[in-house]
Amino acid sequence: MPSTETSPDKDEIAELAVDLTAEDDGEDMPRDPENEIRSLVAAYANAMRAQDAPAVVAFYDPALVRFDIAAPLVTTGRDALDEAGLAEWFAGWTGPFTFDTRDLTVNAAGNIGYCHALVRFTGTRQDADHALWARWTLGLRRRDSQWRITHEHCSAAIDPGTGAAQMTLD
Secondary structure (H helix, E strand, O other): OOOOOOOOOHHHHHHHHHHHHOOOOOOOOOOOHHHHHHHHHHHHHHHHHOOOHHHHHOOEEEEEEEEOOOOOOOEEHHHHOOHHHHHHHHHOEEEEEEEEEEEEEEEEEOOEEEEEEEEEEEEEEOOEEEEEEEEEEEEEEEEOOEEEEEEEEEEOEEOOOOOOEEOOOO
């Protein structure tokens, strides 16, 4: 027997989507969540450039799910928040270290947001200069007036002919 219910129209779907993302945390909604996320990304980049592992880790939610450019394929929770490992990684760089974003795109509604950008790391490690570009996507959630990264995906494009990672913009 066919259903007598009608499908929701686009406006109803949009309202439902906003209702689902606008979890009430007892506070007024931010006036400009996209700008707040842009500010978070800028502060994160500054912490990376300063090689400040505690500051970098503070941007993440304890329930983080990370798909990183380095193995393993996925890390979650405390395993993904390895402050000591990040400090050790920073210590392996000598001289100036850069972390820059390009083409940052941010979308947010209520307490949920995501962004993506190209990121560039440069520096000297093991007496060799390194420069690589990667794709970076973040999922964020606002709780208690603070945006936290709940999902991070950092990856490199792969040349289908060779299987080699493409780490430049060429």
